[in-house]
Amino acid sequence: MSEKTLPPEVQQLLIQYQTLRDHYSRIETELRVVEAELGEIDNVMDSIKGLSDDAELYKAIGHILVRKTKAEITRELEERKELLIIKRDKYRKQLEFLNKQINETENKLREALSKYGLTTPR
Template sequence: MSSPEIPESIQQDLIKLQQLQQQYELVLAQRTQMEIQLKETEFALAELSKLEGEPIVYKSVGPLLMRGSKAQFETELNESKETLELRVKALLKQEEQLRKQVQELSLKIQAQLKSGQSPPSN
């Protein structure tokens, strides 16, 4: 007694679905990481804004502490913040596209399995 074999087109769609899900999870992880970096940058900017005058400020660069001015680091942090905001926005868009693709392909596979047949290959 043998179980019914899944048609090749459905197998291919299942593989594609798995790949899309992996891409979605990767994009989600990247966005989460960028949002954490963005929050850290915003926190650093808020702390710098509390400093009065022109104090000497240090930032960590790997194992080193770099000396600079408040204005210099504010400029760097603002540029970094803008870049991170753009990346988060792009990742959100990519995440939404992947989510839609996963959803559409899942529905297609479910319909194919319910009907017991596969549509013609494109």
């Protein structure tokens, strides 16, 4: 190989590898956002737990504050938490699957590189 270009097989594997890594990174970011919101919900639920049932609570909807009962706020938070737990679990499964794909692609890439007499650091 007198040229400096990589064989098409290696180029394709590199593209696939980078695509998988990018996707993993995006999902990982989404997971962090979901986990942060779950933590925030837990903090709010802990904060209102000790309040009386007739306490006046307000929820921000855009630029407006709307009065809600403790029961309404609690129900909304629980519903949101359930949804976020489902999303969190889905993201975790996706990351696990993507990690396997990344490892497989990395191994294929190493094999392809060694086939052409090229090496990569481990």
